Structure formats: structure tokens, C-alpha cells
Amino acid sequence: MKGLVIKNTGSWYVVRQDDGSEVNCKIKGNLRLRGFRCTNPVAVGDVVRFEPRGAGTALITDIEPRRNYIIRRASNLGKEFQIIGSNLDLAVLVATIVNPMTHTTFIDRFLATAEAYNVPAAIVFNKADLLTSDLARTVQEEMASVYRSIGYTVLCTSTVTGAGIDALRGLLAGNTTLLSGNSGVGKSSLINCLVPDAELRVGHVSQAHHKGMHTTTFSELLDLPGGGAIIDTPGVKGFGTIDFNRNQVAHYFREFFELSPQCRYGDCTHTHEPGCAVREAIDNGTIALSRYESYLSILDEDPGNKYRLPQ
Numbered sequence: 001m002k003g004l005v006i007k008n009t010g011s012w013y014v015v016r017q018d019d020g021s022e023v024n025c026k027i028k029g030n031l032r033l034r035g036f037r038c039t040n041p042v043a044v045g046d047v048v049r050f051e052p053r054g055a056g057t058a059l060i061t062d063i064e065p066r067r068n069y070i071i072r073r074a075s076n077l078g079k080e081f082q083i084i085g086s087n088l089d090l091a092v093l094v095a096t097i098v099n100p101m102t103h104t105t106f107i108d109r110f111l112a113t114a115e116a117y118n119v120p121a122a123i124v125f126n127k128a129d130l131l132t133s134d135l136a137r138t139v140q141e142e143m144a145s146v147y148r149s150i151g152y153t154v155l156c157t158s159t160v161t162g163a164g165i166d167a168l169r170g171l172l173a174g175n176t177t178l179l180s181g182n183s184g185v186g187k188s189s190l191i192n193c194l195v196p197d198a199e200l201r202v203g204h205v206s207q208a209h210h211k212g213m214h215t216t217t218f219s220e221l222l223d224l225p226g227g228g229a230i231i232d233t234p235g236v237k238g239f240g241t242i243d244f245n246r247n248q249v250a251h252y253f254r255e256f257f258e259l260s261p262q263c264r265y266g267d268c269t270h271t272h273e274p275g276c277a278v279r280e281a282i283d284n285g286t287i288a289l290s291r292y293e294s295y296l297s298i299l300d301e302d303p304g305n306k307y308r309l310p311q
Contacts, residue, residue, distance in 0.1 A: 001017070001049065001050055001051070001052065001058070002017070002018075002047065002048070002049050002050075002064075003015035003016050003017040003018070003023065003047070003048065003050065004016050004045075004046075004047055004048075004221075005042055005043065005044050005045065005046045005047075005048055005221075006022070006044060006220065006221040007044065007218065007219070007220045007221065008040060008042065008043065008044050008218055008219045008220075009218045010218060011026070012024050012025065012026060013025045013026070013027070013042055013048075013060060015048060015050060015058070015060070023050065023052070023056065023057070023058050024056060024057050024058070025048075025050050025057065025058045025059065025060045026057070026058075026059055026060070027041060027042055027059070027060050028051075028059045028060060028061045031060065031061075031062075031063075038080065038081055038082065038083065039080050039081070039082045040082055040083060041063075042060055042063060043069065043083040043084065043085060043086045043219070044085055044086070044219040044220065044221050044231050044233075045069075045085050045086040045087045045088060045176065045178075045221065045231055046063050046064070046066065046086050046087065047063070047064040047087065048060045048061075048062065048063050048064065049061050049062040049063075049064070066086045066087055067087055067118075068086070068087065068088055068117050068118045068119050069083050069084075069085065069086035069087070069088070069117055069119075070083070070084050070085050070086075070088065070091050070113060070114060070117060070119055070178055070180070071083050071084065071113065071117065071242050072084060072113065072236065072239050072240060072241075072242070073240030073241065073242050081240075081242050084178065084180060084219065084231075084233050085178035085180075085219065085231040085233065087176065088119050088176055088177065088178050088231075089120070089174075089175035089176050089177065089228075090119070090120050090121070090122060090171070090172070090175045090176075090177040090178070091110075091114045091119045091120070091121045091122075091177070091178040091180065092121070092122050092123070092124055092171075092172075092177055092178065092179050092180070093107060093110045093111070093121065093122075093123050093124070093180055093181055094124045094126050094179060094180070094181035094185045094186065094187050094190065095107055095123060095124070095125050095126070095181060095182075095185060096125065096126050096127045096130075096182075096184075096185045096186065097125065097127075097130075097131060097136050097139050097140045097143070098127065098130050098131065098136055099127060099130055099184070100182060100183075100184050100185070102181065102182055102185060104143065104290040104291075104293075104294060105290075105293065105294045105297055106182065106238070106239050107123065107147075107294075108253075108290075108291060108294030108295070109239040109240075109241055109294065109297075109298065110180065110239050111123075111147075111152065111252075112241065112244075112249070112252035112253060112294075112298065113239070113241060113242070113252075115251070115252040115253075115254070116241075116243075116244065116251075116252050119178075121152060122152060122153040122154070122155070122171060123144075123147055123152055123153070123154045123155070124154075124155045124156075124157055124164075124168060124190070125140055125143070125144060125154065125155070125156045125157070126156075126157050126158070126159070126185055126186040126189075126190060127158060127185070127186055128140075128156045128157060128158040128161070128163050128164070129158040129160040129161050129163075140156065144156065146288045146290070146291070149255075150254045150255045151254055153171065155167050155168055155171065157190065159186060159189040159190060159192070159193050162193075165190075165193050165194075168190070168194070169194060169224075169226070172194065172224060172228055172230065173224070173226050173227060173228055174226075174227045174228045175228045175229075176221075176228060176229050176231070177228065177229070177230050177231065178230075178231045178233065179191065179230050179231065179232055179233065180233050180236070181235060181236075182235055182236065182237065183234075183235025183236070183237070184235065185235070187232065187233075187235065188232075191222065191230060191232055194224060194230065195222050195223070195224060195225065195230065196225075198222055218234065219231060219232065219233045219234070220232050240301070241298050241301065244298060244301075246269070246299060247267065247269070249295060249298050249299060250269075250270055250278070250295065253291060253295055255281070255286075255287050255291070256270060256278050256287070256291075256295065259277040259278050259281055259287075260277070260278065262277035263275060263276050263277045263278065264276070269299075270292075270295070271296070271299070278292075279292075
């Protein structure tokens with residue numbers, strides 16, 4: 001039997017069959033013994049095969065080939081990784097300028113991962129109603145301009161005023177979209193606007209640490225009223241990259257890849273070589289320094305943690 005994984009609670013998976021019926025499943029033991037250290041061998045969005053075991057439960061025995069996925073490694077450079085969504089039409093990163101502040105390194109690592117695994121990506125700057133100072137508004141405008149200039153769709157939203165919600169609804173329509181971001185950026189509030197019967201619990205940002213409090217504790221696929229679906233995921237603190245070949249990292253930064261043919265050396269790493277078109281563009285302001293710093297942070301990750309992923 002076959003179905004779509006629509007929820008992962010950690011120990012159980014909910015699988016929806018073509019007729020709409022849902023089955024609670026666990027993973028067959030050998031799925032955990034295939035030579036890789038993944039916290040979740042099965043992800044929301046996977047199409048799986050399963051065997052009924054009675055009493056409305058079943059065992060997942062196999063995963064159909066994924067056309068793409070988004071994956072992350074813990075920011076402490078641990079060797080375990082997590083697939084946070086698969087078979088995606090779009091990955092949307094929800095970010096905020098204040099309460100909390102989303103760092104550009106986090107944004108760039110997410111976008112690079114989406115590029116590496118062939119997932120179209122977009123950015124939503126949420127909580128526009130909290131931009132009460134000229135400085136905050138300027139920071140958001142400048143950040144949005146950086147990402148728009150390299151071809152990413154960028155929306156600015158507020159669940160309080162309703163700004164940008166219709167545009168977001170149009171972006172998501174008909175797509176299976178992963179929604180990700182730091183804790184506290186308002187993913188649950190956005191989903192409550194888009195899926196009125198979702199009734200997701202909304203948390204608060206810690207006033208002591210200015211970081212979001214986790215409210216979503218498991219991944220779940222939610223159908224959109226106008227067609228398409230959202231994969232809601234728990235907020236994350238860091239976004240470690242996985243399986244990036246040092247010589248290919250620049251391929252996942254669109255503006256670097258576009259300029260690379262103009263470098264003097266074909267194998268330019270854009271770090272020290274003379275005649276580097278990328279570093280020249282940084283010097284003249286054509287490429288944002290923040291993007292280059294994010295690129296270097298990926299290069300600096302422990303090469304001992306580079307290992308091949310399962311297909």
C-alpha cells in the first residue's frame with residue numbers, strides 16, 4: 001500500500017492514502033540501518049509504501065524516490081542531519097528584522113541549500129507592523145533589495161495589518177510549500193491567516209533573549225483552501241549545510257555563479273586568487289558583503305563533516 005506522509009510526531013508518522021483515509025505508521029527497523037545518521041529517515045512530503053499491522057496501524061517499509069528535499073545539519077556541526085521536507089514545489093523562509101532578528105547567514109545558508117537540492121525558494125519578511133523606527137525599515141528594505149537583485153521573490157507581511165497576505169496566498173496557490181525559519185518569526189500566525197481552521201498555537205518571543213519560543217513541535221502538511229499545501233516545521237536556531245563540496249559552494253550563490261566565468265582561474269575559490277571577478281564585485285558593491293561572509297562561513301565548516309547523502 002502507498003500514501004503521502006502528512007505528519008511526523010517523532011515516533012509516529014501519519015500517512016494519507018489516495019482515498020483520503022489516514023493511517024498511523026511506524027518505521028520498519030531496517031530503514032534506520034542504511035549507513036547514514038538521519039534523525040528522521042522519513043519526512044513529511046515523502047511518498048511511502050507500508051504494510052498494515054492491524055488496529056489502524058502500519059509499518060513503513062520503503063520510500064519512493066524523492067524529486068528534491070530540504071535538509072539541515074545542527075549548527076553545532078554534529079554529524080546527524082534532518083530532512084525537513086521533501087517533494088517540494090517551493091521553500092519559503094520566514095524572516096524578521098525585529099523580535100527576533102534573523103541573521104543574513106541563516107538566510108543565505110537556507111537559500112544555498114535550496115539551490116543545492118533543486119528547490120525554488122522565496123523569502124517572507126514578516127512582522128512588518130513592528131518596524132516602528134526608520135532604522136528598522138531601512139534595514140528591511142536593504143535586505144529585501146539584496147535578495148530581489150539576485151532573483152529571489154521577497155514579500156513583506158504582517159498578520160496584524162494584513163499587509164502582504166494576499167500576495168503570499170497567491171505565491172503559495174497550487175504549490176506544496178515548505179515553511180521554515182527561526183522560532184518566533186510568526187510562521188504559525190501566517191498559517192492561521194492562510195488556513196483558518198488550522199488553529200495553530202502562537203508563541204511569544206522571549207524578552208530576555210529576544211528569541212522565539214518553540215510552539216510547533218512536529219512537522220505537518222496542511223492543505224490550503226484554494227489548492228496546494230504548506231509543510232509547517234518547528235522553528236530552528238541554526239542551519240548547518242550538508243554534503244557541500246568546497247569547490248561547488250559558489251554554485252549555490254547565484255550571483256557568484258554568474259560571475260565565476262569572468263575569474264582569471266577556472267577553479268577560483270573566490271578567497272585569495274588574483275583576478276577574481278567575485279571579489280572585485282564585492283569591492284565595488286555589486287555583490288553584498290553579507291553574502292560573501294555567508295559563503296566564507298560555509299567554506300570554514302569542518303571538512304570532516306562532509307559525507308554523502310542517501311538518494
